[in-house]
Amino acid sequence: MPESSDGHAATGATIELDNLTKVYPGSPAPAVDNVSMEIKAGEIVIFVGPSGCGKSTTLKMINRLIEPTGGRIRIGGEDVTDMDPVKLRRKIGYAIQSAGLFPHMTVAQNIALVPKMVGWPKPRIKARVEELLDLVGLDPGEFHGRYPRQLSGGQQQRVGVARALSADPPVLLMDEPFGAVDPITRDHLQDELIRLQHELHKTIVFVTHDFDEAIKIGDRIAVLRERSHIAQFDTPEAILTNPADDFVSGFVGAGAALKRLNLTRVRDVEITDYPTVTLDDPLQEIFNRLRGSGTNEILLLDKRHRPYKWLRRGDLMRARGSLARAGTLVSDTVTRDATLRDALEAVLTDNAGRVAVTGRRGEYEGVVDMETLINSVHELLEADRLDALEHQHELQELRSAQTHAEQEGAEGGTKA
Amino acid sequence: MTTPELDEREDQEEAGATRPPAPESPKARISWQKLTILPAVLVAVLLATWLWFRQADLDSISENALSGGQVSKALWQHIQLTVISTFFVLIIAIPLGILLTRRAFRKATPVAMAFANMGQATPALGLLALLVIWLGTGTRAALIGIIIYAILPVLSNTIAGLRANDPTLLEAARGIGMSPLGVLGRVELPLAVPLILAGVRTALVLNVGTATLATFGGGGGLGVLITTGITNQRMPVLMLGSILTVVLALLVDWLASLAELLLRPRGLEVDV
Numbered sequence: 001m002p003e004s005s006d007g008h009a010a011t012g013a014t015i016e017l018d019n020l021t022k023v024y025p026g027s028p029a030p031a032v033d034n035v036s037m038e039i040k041a042g043e044i045v046i047f048v049g050p051s052g053c054g055k056s057t058t059l060k061m062i063n064r065l066i067e068p069t070g071g072r073i074r075i076g077g078e079d080v081t082d083m084d085p086v087k088l089r090r091k092i093g094y095a096i097q098s099a100g101l102f103p104h105m106t107v108a109q110n111i112a113l114v115p116k117m118v119g120w121p122k123p124r125i126k127a128r129v130e131e132l133l134d135l136v137g138l139d140p141g142e143f144h145g146r147y148p149r150q151l152s153g154g155q156q157q158r159v160g161v162a163r164a165l166s167a168d169p170p171v172l173l174m175d176e177p178f179g180a181v182d183p184i185t186r187d188h189l190q191d192e193l194i195r196l197q198h199e200l201h202k203t204i205v206f207v208t209h210d211f212d213e214a215i216k217i218g219d220r221i222a223v224l225r226e227r228s229h230i231a232q233f234d235t236p237e238a239i240l241t242n243p244a245d246d247f248v249s250g251f252v253g254a255g256a257a258l259k260r261l262n263l264t265r266v267r268d269v270e271i272t273d274y275p276t277v278t279l280d281d282p283l284q285e286i287f288n289r290l291r292g293s294g295t296n297e298i299l300l301l302d303k304r305h306r307p308y309k310w311l312r313r314g315d316l317m318r319a320r321g322s323l324a325r326a327g328t329l330v331s332d333t334v335t336r337d338a339t340l341r342d343a344l345e346a347v348l349t350d351n352a353g354r355v356a357v358t359g360r361r362g363e364y365e366g367v368v369d370m371e372t373l374i375n376s377v378h379e380l381l382e383a384d385r386l387d388a389l390e391h392q393h394e395l396q397e398l399r400s401a402q403t404h405a406e407q408e409g410a411e412g413g414t415k416a
Numbered sequence: 417m418t419t420p421e422l423d424e425r426e427d428q429e430e431a432g433a434t435r436p437p438a439p440e441s442p443k444a445r446i447s448w449q450k451l452t453i454l455p456a457v458l459v460a461v462l463l464a465t466w467l468w469f470r471q472a473d474l475d476s477i478s479e480n481a482l483s484g485g486q487v488s489k490a491l492w493q494h495i496q497l498t499v500i501s502t503f504f505v506l507i508i509a510i511p512l513g514i515l516l517t518r519r520a521f522r523k524a525t526p527v528a529m530a531f532a533n534m535g536q537a538t539p540a541l542g543l544l545a546l547l548v549i550w551l552g553t554g555t556r557a558a559l560i561g562i563i564i565y566a567i568l569p570v571l572s573n574t575i576a577g578l579r580a581n582d583p584t585l586l587e588a589a590r591g592i593g594m595s596p597l598g599v600l601g602r603v604e605l606p607l608a609v610p611l612i613l614a615g616v617r618t619a620l621v622l623n624v625g626t627a628t629l630a631t632f633g634g635g636g637g638l639g640v641l642i643t644t645g646i647t648n649q650r651m652p653v654l655m656l657g658s659i660l661t662v663v664l665a666l667l668v669d670w671l672a673s674l675a676e677l678l679l680r681p682r683g684l685e686v687d688v
Contacts, residue, residue, distance in 0.1 A: 065591055090593030100588030104606045104681035113602075114592050147683030163592065173591075 012042035012203030013076030013170035015062060019402075020071035022057055032057050033227040034071070034402060041076075041170075042201040046214040048251070049224035049231075055207045058228045059173055062205060063092045075171060090118050093172040093202070098180040099160030101148040107133070107159050108144045114167040132162040135199075137192060154185035161193070165200070174206045178213070190216055211251055215240065215259060223248050234391045237263055241381050242388035244395075260384070261341035261377070266334055269376035271357050271366030274299050279308070279323065286323075287316065299356065300327060305363040307333055307356040333358045336365065340377070343368050446677050454670045458663050465659050469652065478650045481641065491660055493636035497555070497627040498620065498668065501562040505619050509567045510612065513574025514600065525575065532568040540565050540626050548633045558635025562626045566619040573615025577608030606681050613679060617672035624665040628657075638664070 016039070022032040032054040039045045047055040060066040062073060064085040072081045080088050101110050108129050115125045133140040136158040148156055157177060164172055178186045194217060197204065208214055214221045215236040222233040225247055232244040240260045243249035249256075275293040277286045278301045290298055290313055300309040300323070309327035319326035332346045333356045346355040347370055354369035474482070516525045535543075544561040551557040581604055589599045605612075631639030638661045645654025 060591075063591060065587060086593055086595045088593075089591060092593075094588070094591035096584065096588055096591070098584075100585055100591075102585065102589070102603055102607075104683045106683070113594075117593060117598070149683060 011170065011201040012040075014041045014074075015039040015171060015203060015205065016072075016074040017058075017062070018072040018074070020058065020061055020068050020073065022054075022061060022066060023069045030069075030227060032061065032068075033229060034406075035228050035230065036071075036398065036402070037222060037230065037233060039203060039205065041203055043219040044197060044204040044206060044217055046218035046221045047205065047207045047224055048209065048211055048214040048221055049228075050226075050251075051209055053224045053226050054228035055209075055224050056175055058224070059175055059205055059207050062171075063089045063094060063173055065089075090114060090167060091169050091171070093164035093166075093169040095160045095164040095172070095174045095177045097176045098153070099148070099156040099177075101156055101159055101163070103148050106145050106147055107138075107151070110148070110159060111163045111166050113163065118167050120167075128166065132165060133159075135165070135196065136162045138162075152185075153181045154189060157181055157185075157189055158192070161196075165196075165202075170203060172202045172204045174204060176207055176209070179208070179210075186213075193217060211253060212259070215263065223251055230395065232392070233395060234388055235384075237380070237384045238388035238391060241384035242392075244388075244392055257377075257381070258341065260381070261344060262339050264340045264376075264380060265336065266338050266340065266343050266357055266368060267336040269340065269368070269380075270372055271368060272372055274356075274367040276301055276364060277311075278305070279303055283316075283323070286311070290316070297352070299330075299364065299367070301364050304361075307358065307364050310352070330356060333362070334368070335359070340373065344373060347373060446674065450674075450677075454666065458667060461659065461663060465656065469656070472652055474652060475650075477648050478652050481644045481648070481650065481653045482656070487641065487656065487660075490636065490638050490640050490657075491664070493630075494624070494627050494638045494661070494664065497558065497562065497630055497635060497637050498623045498664075501559050501566065501623050501627070502616070502620050504559070504563045505566045505570055505623070506616065508563070509570035509615075509619075510574050513571050513578065513612075514605075516571075517575055517578040529572065529575075532571050535564040536568040540629055541632065544629055544633050553634030555630070555635045558627075558630035558633040558637075561633065562623055562630070565626050566622050569618040569622065570612070570615040573611050573618075574608065577611030577615075578604055580611065581607050607684070610676070610680050610684065613672075613676045617669065617676060620668050620672050621665055624661065624668055628661055 017035050017037050020032060020035045021030050023030040035058055037045075047059060049055045057066055061068045062075075064073075064080075067085075068081070072079055074080065075092075101107075102113075105113075111129045111132055112125050115128055120128070129144070130140040133143055138155060138158055143151070143155070143159075148159070151159065157180075160177065164174070178189050181189065190213060206214075206217060218236055220233065220235055221239055223231045223239065223244075225231045232239055232248045237260060239248065240252060240256045240263070243252050243256075252259075275289055275295060275298045277289050277298055280303065281289075286298075286300075290311065297310055297312050299307055300311050302308040307330040309323075309329055311327040315326040316323075332350065334343050334346050335358055343355060347353055347368065354367050356367055357365045359365050512528065515521050516528055540561065543564060544558065547557040547561050551560070585607075586599060586603065589603045590596075594602065627635075627637050628639035628642060630637045631643050638657050641653055641657030641660070645651065645657055
């Protein structure tokens with residue numbers, strides 16, 4: 001596993017699970033049965049599935065809170081299946097539901113635990129605690145000395161994440177970390193996690209039973225059915241467009257296409273150019289443009305190139321050549337970072353079915369209308385479908401290889 | 417890094433949470449009433465007793481029983497018996513309680529508890545008599561009797577305190593990489609401190625009481641005064657023995673309650 005050095009934060013490490021199995025003594029069926037997957041360095045993988053499907057068990061086998069009965073775990077290429085579990089866990093961040101903070105320690109003491117255990121010098125621990133509190137959006141001066149009891153659920157959860165990150169581990173395991181907070185705070189914490197990950201690039205394995213949370217956060221999602229069998233392991237886009245089977249589509253729920261729109265930003269689709277004029281242009285020029293352009297309408301920009309008014313052909317005539325009175329004001333714009341769902345919303349509420357796209361400072365960049373939206377969505381869905389088919393094929397091959405190996409094993413007499 | 421919108425939400429979250437507490441001093445944890453009322457009462461009782469003895473005319477038997485520093489000797493012996501027995505109770509019962517909550521020994525818990533229960537269910541006097549027959553008279557037999565009698569509250573409270581810890585919290589402790597010993601020392605025991613201390617307090621008070629029986633095994637203590645008073649039918653002697661025992665018990669209980677307040681980990685207090 002890559003060690004963190006002073007200056008640079010450790011980025012993620014790969015995680016490979018190889019035929020991981022857990023059989024509890026006294027129960028005939030395994031709780032987790034032959035799970036194999038490869039998690040790339042720096043990606044967020046979500047385990048999602050109904051309760052009792054073994055997703056938490058699988059997660060806890062990665063840091064060996066639960067010892068696997070069979071199979072191997074490799075982190076960063078190193079086999080950790082037989083390593084000292086205490087040492088292993090100090091290199092893996094761990095965050096759980098309702099934070100799991102120690103009530104008799106202050107926020108700072110909670111965060112400092114792991115760095116202390118791995119023997120960081122005191123000044124470095126102190127600096128790290130401040131840095132982490134800042135990172136998770138809590139004012140170090142104010143929260144440093146508080147006890148967990150004095151924090152709201154959301155704040156506790158932030159401290160929990162800070163503690164998991166404290167010794168700068170390459171891998172982070174999160175077991176339904178946002179399961180116990182109210183929906184608004186949860187939404188907020190999810191955004192924060194996404195922002196954190198943009199900065200940190202850790203490898204994160206995240207367990208949840210909330211599919212919407214999974215699509216929001218995950219780079220890839222593993223939909224697990226009972227005994228942790230992987231029903232589908234793919235990008236959120238692919239799972240939404242092409243669920244592998246009825247189980248997965250049941251989990252995805254209704255409105256998959258709409259959910260899909262959340263995952264693409266306006267900058268990823270084609271923006272049409274629109275004829276524009278500015279307030280500074282002479283009236284005659286504006287008339288010419290209106291006549292010359294193929295469309296019925298042109299967009300009037302203000303002095304700072306922000307969308308100002310939609311002008312129709314007759315508008316100027318009716319307003320007797322006064323730009324101040326002519327046209328309809330632009331009511332709504334979307335930025336390039338907006339999701340397609342936001343854009344669709346804006347297009348649907350606009351009376352002419354189009355919306356102006358603006359840049360960082362509100363300057364005009366283009367227009368999205370119903371037609372371009374529909375076209376790009378169709379293209380997206382088609383591409384997703386092809387991707388998903390390919391991945392599914394891979395999964396099937398893997399599975400058949402596994403079954404084959406098992407049968408070989410059975411014939412070889414290793415099993416009774 | 418945080419957007420204004422985010423800060424706003426933080427503030428809303430803030431409003432629900434309690435304000436940071438003012439820097440606390442130990443005084444804030446213990447009220448002055450707690451600190452003064454009981455000692456004042458005890459001093460008043462002792463003063464009244466002393467005044468009463470000054471005007472009481474004592475016959476020779478009573479004089480003999482109380483003169484020559486015998487009272488202070490008995491008191492001192494009593495305190496010694498209490499302190500030594502409590503010390504042994506702690507070093508036996510707490511480690512035993514810890515051991516019995518470890519996975520490997522959990523199955524032995526009912527057996528150990530049965531023994532501890534027997535120790536307390538046996539009449540203390542009978543137990544002492546048996547020990548004297550076995551070990552002969554003296555302080556040793558008395559001490560062992562007291563210890564056996566007081567193990568149960570500490571043991572059962574230690575076990576209850578450790579068991580009451582939230583298992584997900586302990587899993588979190590293991591999950592972030594604490595060794596089993598680290599989990600015990602840094603999480604389990606500190607969180608169990610309030611219950612363990614309550615057990616210790618019970619044991620202390622119990623020991624002050626049981627130590628009065630030490631006299632039957634030749635162990636000395638305030639029990640000497642009480643028995644002398646009863647056998648010679650001298651009320652003043654009996655009274656003095658009893659009053660001193662009661663005052664000592666209340667004082668020990670008060671000291672233990674202070675210790676409970678001071679040693680309870682910060683952050684576990686409900687009113688912070």
